Amino acid sequence: xxxxxxxxxxxxxxxxxxxxxAKRELRRKMLKAIAVPGCQMPYASREVPMxxxxxxxxxxxxxxxxxxxxxxxxxxxxxxxxxxxxxxxxFLSKVSGAAETWDTLAATIIxxxxxxxxxxxxxxxxxxxxVPNPEPLRPVEPNMSIARQxxxxxxxxxxxxxxxxxxxxxxxxxxxxxxxxxxxxxxVMTPSPIPRWDVPKLHMAQHLTFLSAGRxxxxxxxxxxxxxxxxxxxxxxxxxxxxxxxxxxxxGVTGYFxxxxxxxxxxxxxxxxxxxxxxxIRLSQAEGGVEGAxxxxxxxxxxxxxxx
Amino acid sequence: MTAVPIPDAFExxxxxxxxxxxxxxxxxxxxxxxxxxxxxxxxxxxxxxxCRVYTDDPTLAATIAxxxxxxxxxxxxxxxxxxxxxxxxxxxxxxxxALYPDAGATVIITATHGTGxxxxxxxxxxxxxxxxxxxxxxxxxPQRAQNRYPAGFDLFLICGGQVMGLPRSTQIEVL
Numbered sequence: 001x002x003x004x005x006x007x008x009x010x011x012x013x014x015x016x017x018x019x020x021x022a023k024r025e026l027r028r029k030m031l032k033a034i035a036v037p038g039c040q041m042p043y044a045s046r047e048v049p050m051x052x053x054x055x056x057x058x059x060x061x062x063x064x065x066x067x068x069x070x071x072x073x074x075x076x077x078x079x080x081x082x083x084x085x086x087x088x089x090x091f092l093s094k095v096s097g098a099a100e101t102w103d104t105l106a107a108t109i110i111x112x113x114x115x116x117x118x119x120x121x122x123x124x125x126x127x128x129x130x131v132p133n134p135e136p137l138r139p140v141e142p143n144m145s146i147a148r149q150x151x152x153x154x155x156x157x158x159x160x161x162x163x164x165x166x167x168x169x170x171x172x173x174x175x176x177x178x179x180x181x182x183x184x185x186x187x188v189m190t191p192s193p194i195p196r197w198d199v200p201k202l203h204m205a206q207h208l209t210f211l212s213a214g215r216x217x218x219x220x221x222x223x224x225x226x227x228x229x230x231x232x233x234x235x236x237x238x239x240x241x242x243x244x245x246x247x248x249x250x251x252g253v254t255g256y257f258x259x260x261x262x263x264x265x266x267x268x269x270x271x272x273x274x275x276x277x278x279x280x281i282r283l284s285q286a287e288g289g290v291e292g293a294x295x296x297x298x299x300x301x302x303x304x305x306x307x308x
Numbered sequence: 309m310t311a312v313p314i315p316d317a318f319e320x321x322x323x324x325x326x327x328x329x330x331x332x333x334x335x336x337x338x339x340x341x342x343x344x345x346x347x348x349x350x351x352x353x354x355x356x357x358x359c360r361v362y363t364d365d366p367t368l369a370a371t372i373a374x375x376x377x378x379x380x381x382x383x384x385x386x387x388x389x390x391x392x393x394x395x396x397x398x399x400x401x402x403x404x405x406a407l408y409p410d411a412g413a414t415v416i417i418t419a420t421h422g423t424g425x426x427x428x429x430x431x432x433x434x435x436x437x438x439x440x441x442x443x444x445x446x447x448x449x450p451q452r453a454q455n456r457y458p459a460g461f462d463l464f465l466i467c468g469g470q471v472m473g474l475p476r477s478t479q480i481e482v483l
Contacts, residue, residue, distance in 0.1 A: 006374070008318075015315040020322070024356050027326045031354075032410045034333045035462040035475035037432050041410045067315065067323050097312040152406035184432050184477060186458065204435070208334045223334040223477075226432040 016063045017095040022046045026064045026219075030210065033221035038183025038228075039151070040134050045217040055088055056214030058111045058130035062092060065109055065126060070098035073107035078115040078257070078272035085113070102275045105298045114177065116198040118256045118273040119298040121207035123224060129192040131213040134220065136180040136190040156180075156188050159231055167236065181230045188231065189220055197240045197257045201301045202228040243269075244305020251280040255305035276300075322353040329353070329464065332473035337429045337438035339421060345469040347389045347416055351375065354414070355387055363389040364397075388415045388461075392444070395451045401461045409458040412476060420444040421467040431478040439483070440472070449480050 014020065022044070029043040048056050048063075062072065072092050076085035080102040088111065093100045101107050104117040111128040121127060137147040140158040150156070159180050166174040177193035181202070191199050192211055202209060202222050212219040222228060230238045247254045249261075249268040256276065258269035271277035279295040286295075301307055315323065321343050328340040329350065342349055347363075348371050355361055357376030362385035363369050369379055372389070382388055383400045390397060393415070404411030424443020430436075442465065455461070460476030474480070 001374070011316075013313065015313050015319045020319070021356050021358075023322070024354055025358065027329075028354055028359075028414070029410070031329060031333055031414065031462065032412075034330065034433075035412075035460075035477060036409045036458045037477060039409055039458055065323075065327070067320070067327075095313060097314065148407060208330070221334075223433045225435045 013095070015096065016066045017048065017091075018046060018060065018063045022060075023064050026060060029219060030061065030064070030221065033210070033219055034208070034223050036187070037223055037226045038181075038187035038189040038220055040189075040218040040220045042218055045214050048214075049091070050088075052215040053132065054084060055111070055113055055130040057212030057216075057219065058113075058128045058210075058214075059088060059092075060214060061128045061210045061212045061219065062109055062111045063095070065128075066092060066096040066098050068097040069108075070096065071101050071106055071108045072098050072111065073101050073104060073109075073117075074111045075115055075117070075273075076113045078117075078259075079274040081274065102278070103295075104273075104275065105296060114193045114195075115257070115272060116194060116201045116301075118271075118276050118300045118302065120301055121205065123206045125207045127207055127209045129194070129209060129211045131190070131192040131211045131218075132215070133178070134190060134211065134213040134216050134218045136178075136188050151187060154186060156182075156231070159188060160233070163231060163233070167233075173236070173239070179230050181228050183222060183228055184226050185229075187220075189222075191228070195241055195257060196230070196238070197243065197302075199228065199230050200238075200240070200307050202226075204228075240307075244302070248277055248280075251277040252284070253277065253280045255302060256300070318352075321349065325349050325353040328471055329473065332464065332471045333433075333462065333475050334473075335433045336431065336474050336478045337434065337440045337472065339467060339470040339472050341470050342466070345466075347391075347418075347466065350416055350464065350466075350471075351377075351387070351389060359387055360385050361387045361389065364393075365389065365391060386411075386413050388413055390415065391418050392446070393417055393448065394446055395448050398448045398451055398461075403455050403459045403461055405459050406456070409460075412459060413461045414464070415461050416464045416466065418444060419465040419467050419472075421465075421470070421472070425449075426483040428481040428483055429474070429478050430481075431475075433475070434478070447482075449482050452480065 074085045074089040076082040104119040141147045178190045209222040246258045248271045257272045324343040332340045359377040360380045361377045362382040402413045420443040429438045463474040465472045
């Protein structure tokens with residue numbers, strides 16, 4: 001054996017920013033996360049050129065998956081053009097040579113903060129969700145070691161207690177985002193702060209989802225065709241946000257998750273999935289004879305405001 | 309830095325190997341092509357000085373030692389590369405616990421697809437059920453069924469140049 005066999009030639013930067021040993025560690029943990037759906041796996045969470053809490057967990061998973069043929073879409077609350085999303089996307093492309101896109105249909109890897117696109121993801125796509133707080137038990141048990149024991153025992157009674165208390169106090173379940181969900185009938189996970197509207201999109205989906213918390217150094221996964229059941233009572237069904245009847249004031253599209261924009265009098269609404277809105281506007285212009293619209297809207301999870 | 313980064317052969321190979329392993333594990337019972345046939349390619353993508361590895365193949369042991377991994381008995385290993393494991397070997401594989409499911413080992417074995425035992429798979433990654441026919445593997449399935457989920461080990465079967473994943477979440481019924 002020679003020194004040359006054990007070392008590598010000098011490079012200005014590792015491909016995809018992370019060094020090979022960081023990638024191997026993430027790979028090992030990502031495989032374990034797939035093998036035990038919804039169970040949080042600890043990982044080292046390397047330094048990346050971004051502050052913890054701004055999507056470093058999702059970034060590390062995406063960097064591990066990237067190759068030059070990848071096409072990445074990054075969204076922040078549904079928008080492709082927010083500063084955070086645009087910066088992450090251009091960083092990913094810069095360190096890997098991967099193509100950037102805004103179009104859900106064109107992407108191979110979708111990194112997202114707090115939304116799942118409205119168009120159905122396919123089997124060849126991977127969704128990477130950035131997670132601020134991966135522990136669903138934290139509101140009821142701040143001690144990590146005890147929370148781990150509760151996960152081991154599938155002791156989730158206190159989560160139902162929170163929901164029950166909300167029912168008693170407010171008359172309905174107040175959990176707006178990060179609604180706890182039982183994965184594969186065994187582990188309760190927090191699906192990152194996606195709205196209730198998006199949680200059913202993970203249930204028996206075609207695509208693989210990774211959820212990664214960089215600051216908390218844990219990642220977990222929802223493989224395709226895995227049961228993801230929000231915690232409910234048998235007499236209180238799960239309810240998504242009442243957005244089915246709202247219309248986007250810019251694109252005229254109805255039946256998807258909307259952002260509310262308060263006005264002097266009342267509010268107007270616009271599509272939260274911003275590129276879906278852009279495509280809808282371009283398509284309506286194409287019908288009106290304006291050139292340059294080669295867009296396509298794929299099948300969506302919700303149809304006319306309800307999930308079939 | 310203005311030049312577009314280009315992955316070297318090692319990076320491209322290990323990335324493609326991991327993609328095959330990830331797809332195989334998230335869709336149990338389906339075959340995914342490996343960029344390099346055999347176990348050394350998988351070891352290259354996953355194993356380094358943080359790992360404890362068991363292997364029954366002396367050539368592979370030398371390769372893995374090069375990656376910096378410790379070579380240990382099967383009970384202490386987090387990655388087991390065993391060409392033809394007996395149920396006795398698999399009985400010793402680390403399965404972790406409900407408290408630490410990630411301590412369950414990754415086990416890589418060889419198999420032949422298309423002849424032999426008929427298995428019905430159900431669980432995450434499978435919409436209803438999948439039937440696979442696997443040969444060249446000892447009857448390890450009753451032994452595997454003893455593990456209480458989420459404890460268990462995750463199996464990769466190398467069938468020629470392809471890999472099939474059987475995570476611990478998959479229920480296997482021998483038909």
